[in-house]
Amino acid sequence: MSHEQIVHDDHNTAVWLAFKEGNWDAYTQLYNQYFKILNNYGHKFTRDVNVIEDAIHDLFIRLWTNRAGLGNPASVKNYLFKSLRSIIFRKLQSKSRFVDLEDEAEHNFPFEISFDQQLMADEEEQELQKKIKFHVKALPARQQEIIYLRFYEGLGYDEIADIMEINISSAYKLIYKAFDNLQDVLKTSKLAIVLALYSCFCINNY
């Protein structure tokens, strides 16, 4: 299977290696480069900014303290996402009063995106987003998360499986389930055909 990344954002091998050697500037650079997107990802699990900040703090302390023993991840971003995710889960778990005895307790942690501040260019797009919002929000948290990692972060299934700590076939199964549940959105609307044909040729200017 080809592991070509969909969104190439990691030109960081040199920075990562320098950081592992104890280069403080490289470490600072990693922090500044990833702080915002880590916050964005963390914010999907909790709206408690303190929890997110604590998790990012812990993540970077752990990075620096253990730098000598770290490997060379294929994607630094994915590695940081995965680490942040597990730190946040642990924090949310210790915060909740109830001890979950289920095997995969992490399935209970929420995942929520928001569209509240978006202004849509036209009515058709607005309609479509309304529909997406309605159906996506009805999905279980882990299905919402895989949709997010796939279509927002633009990750391949092997990368998603790694971050969510599931195997690749489970990642496929999860996205099929999500697609099943999103059927309404995925049904092409006849009304949109004319516009669709038109925009097909404009898309490339995006």
Next chain:
Amino acid sequence: MQIAKYSNYTLPDFLEDDDFLRFVINPSHNDTVFWQQVAAEYPQQKEIIAEASKIIKAYRKQDVFTNEANQSKVWLRIESTLQIDQAKPKIFTLSRFLRIAAMLLLVSSIGISLWLVKGRQNEIDTTFGELRTVTLPDGSTVVLNGNSKLTYSGNWDEKSREVWISGEGLFNVKHINKDPRNIKPTERFIVHCSDMDIEVLGTTFNVRSRHNKTNVGLVQGKIRLDYVDAASGKLSLIMKPGDYVQHAYRKTLTRMILPVPEKITKWTKHQLLFNDASLAQISEIMTDDYGYHVDFLNPDLANLKIEGEINVPSVEELIETIATTLPVKITRTDKNITITKLNP
């Protein structure tokens, strides 16, 4: 990429296709050319392709939370946890020889302190309500609050300046280090508390360490706290002037900024100073520092708060202030105080 396989793709098929997703999210010139070819070859697929890309784009127009406003604040926290000061890299570059030398020093200092425990160990105790100023062998001073104990060895010529405290003290440490990049063992000053160690270079700060809880307020200079956290293990924190830190053994550490740092030293002038304090906090000081015994007839009374600042020179006036501010009745026999609800 093969064009043929897209001839009968459904909408979900496109959403699952990595090449298609990359074209929608982040198209290269090649991608654009390729998908124009697909559309030309299979006109029946144009509609689905357009729909799929519209769905992805509409989904991607979502709110973003960057938390940019706090980016530098969180970084400062990381820095202070890692206590990166300029002196640190030196430690990592110690040669093998120096490392052995450092170990020998450590061993010999343990030897010395073991010998000192038997021999010349100074111990200063204060009784309830008593303030005492102690001058240490290097000229540094400590003002001890009531019911407090300070221990130190008599010989500071060959080893770190180390003291042990339980209770409260205001430290004024003499700065003898000239080069912060090269701190000699004899230039270090360490205060040991029940739940943390405080390392100092030269400074004024206040420590209150009772019941396995320690509060440290820094007035001037720079100090480092070394403590153990239940979750993360050994941690350090560098304090800046005006910082106030509360820590309980292996529990969370809270950090705040004091608006007027000098106020935490008021007790050394026999001033009792409180800010928005609850009766529980006030009675703790009366018990620990002055040896009173405070009873709340109704436990809820301990939560009553006196808003604003109290600044009084004696326990007598403190009791009077409480009685006039809060709806409580205070009965006192010698050092036993009973607080009851005032019947309207």
